[in-house]
Amino acid sequence: MLNSKKPISYDDLVVQARTQNQALGELYDRFHDQIYRFCRYRLYTTEAAEDVTSEIFLNVARKIPTFRGETEQEFRRWLYAVAANQANAYIRKTKRRHELFTAAVRAVESPPNINLHNQPAVDWDTLHQALKQLKPRHQNIIILRFVEDFSHEQIAAILSLKPVTVRVGLNRALKKLRKILQTSFDGDR
Numbered sequence: 460m461l462n463s464k465k466p467i468s469y470d471d472l473v474v475q476a477r478t479q480n481q482a483l484g485e486l487y488d489r490f491h492d493q494i495y496r497f498c499r500y501r502l503y504t505t506e507a508a509e510d511v512t513s514e515i516f517l518n519v520a521r522k523i524p525t526f527r528g529e530t531e532q533e534f535r536r537w538l539y540a541v542a543a544n545q546a547n548a549y550i551r552k553t554k555r556r557h558e559l560f561t562a563a564v565r566a567v568e569s570p571p572n573i574n575l576h577n578q579p580a581v582d583w584d585t586l587h588q589a590l591k592q593l594k595p596r597h598q599n600i601i602i603l604r605f606v607e608d609f610s611h612e613q614i615a616a617i618l619s620l621k622p623v624t625v626r627v628g629l630n631r632a633l634k635k636l637r638k639i640l641q642t643s644f645d646g647d648r
Contacts, residue, residue, distance in 0.1 A: 469531035476534075477524050486534065487516055493607070494542050500602045501546040503587060507553075515545045539607075539617040543599050550595065589639040597632035604629060 467475075467482075469489065475482035494515055498508035518541055528534055590598055596618070603614045611629070615622040 469534075470529065473526075473531060473534045474529055477526065483520060483523060490535070490538055491516070494538060497539065497542050497602065497607060498546055500606050501543075501598065502549065507549065511542075511545050511549050514549075515542050518545065536613065536616040539603070539609075540619065543603075543618060547595050547599075585640065589636055592639055593632055593635060597628060597635070600625060600628050601632055601636070 467485075469486075472482045472485050472489075476486050491512070495508055495512045498511045498515070499505065502508050502511060515538070519538060522541075526534070526537060528537060590601065593601070599618060600614060603609045603617060604611075609617070611622045611625045614620070615625045618625070620628070
C-alpha cells in the first residue's frame, strides 16, 4: 500500500513538539477549545478568555523545548497548570476583578452548557456572583472538577497540590458556595 502511514499518537506528538512546529500545532488544535473553555469559566468574559488563551499557548510554545513530560496526560496537566497560573495572573494584573465579574453577569452571552448531574436550571448570575467570592484556588478546583470533569488526582497534578488537599479544598469551597447561595436565596425572600 502506498502512503499507508501509521497515525501518530498524542504521546509521540508531545515528544515531537519540542522540536517540530507542526506537532506543536496539532497539540494546539487538540487542546485549544478545552483551554479556552477553562479560561472562559475562570475569567467570565469572552475577550479576557481569548487573550489569556492566546498567552497560554504562546508561553507553551516558548517553554515546550524544556518540557520533560513524554505523554499526553503529562502535557495536559502541564497545560492546565499553565492555564490556571495565567488566569490567576491576569486577574491580579488587571486589578479589575470586580469589573470583570460584573460585566460578565450583565452580558452573559449564552449561559455555559454544564451538565450538573441533572440538577435544576442554574441562575448563572447568582452562581457567578457566588463564585467570585471564593478564593482563586477554590474557583480553579470547582471549575476543573465540575466543568472540565477532572478527577481529584488530575486537579492535584495541575495545581501542584496533593489529592487530599484538592478533596478538602473542594469540600470547603462547596460548603462556602452553598452558604453564599443560601444567604442569597434567603435575602431574596
